[in-house]
Amino acid sequence: MSEKHLVCQGALCKCNFGTTPDTLKVKTQSKRYINENQGGKKLMATHMDIGKTFEKNTFGSCTKMNNNPCQVVVTQWSGFYDKITLQDNNGKALLEDSKATCPIGSPDCITIINHGQTAEASAQNVKNADDEVLAELLPFVDIKGRAKKYIPINK
Template structure:
């Protein structure tokens, strides 16, 4: 993988010994948002997000517990990005290649299968777009004439 993304709240994780994925929940900081135009949903995840840090706090049934319900508790993260440290919790940014350890499972048994970021097209993105590319993508529109209606762009 040549490009690695930062992980945010809502990232989908799975355990090698579980049966279903769960969504990551950021509980260690409340100021740093990524890929979130409104700055209210996608908190950046760090290696300090440990313990019970998932929405359901379980990955279905655990094969290590004879297929009884999972009892996930993250004890540590590995593979985080050393160059970003948050002031709030002194945490390092998680990458989509980061892995977590659960004492019931094993070292690095929890992986991230979706980083949680989503693309949002803004007005500035449309203004900066190559007009020829837009004409190829949308051949039956008039590119360059924008009508502003409650922050939505129309061609």
């Protein structure tokens, strides 16, 4: 996998022939969440997420259709990670460099702009953080809830 992110619901995608991006919506499974402590928003996307699998199901105007409105339908994904298979839909995990095919566009005409994951610091991240590094990065914030002693400056 080598430093590539898994894709989840909310990933932003674009078509080479469209004018606007659209947001991926996972419809083939409802149990496997990634990048969340509680689980509820970021379902893991797989190569089985085909058909009308975007929020608006359009990438704006399609140059392949003389700038008429795009009506995207994903027929297949390529470049997925075949070492992860979900039991729910027998799907392989999509990666941030996976590409989709639309029958109007061409093979691999749909690319992922943003994988959909976001960085969130958890309580465990704060607990594991080095005190000196936190003090350098955030000198006036007491993240760990420890009172700091300040020495008054004599004028």
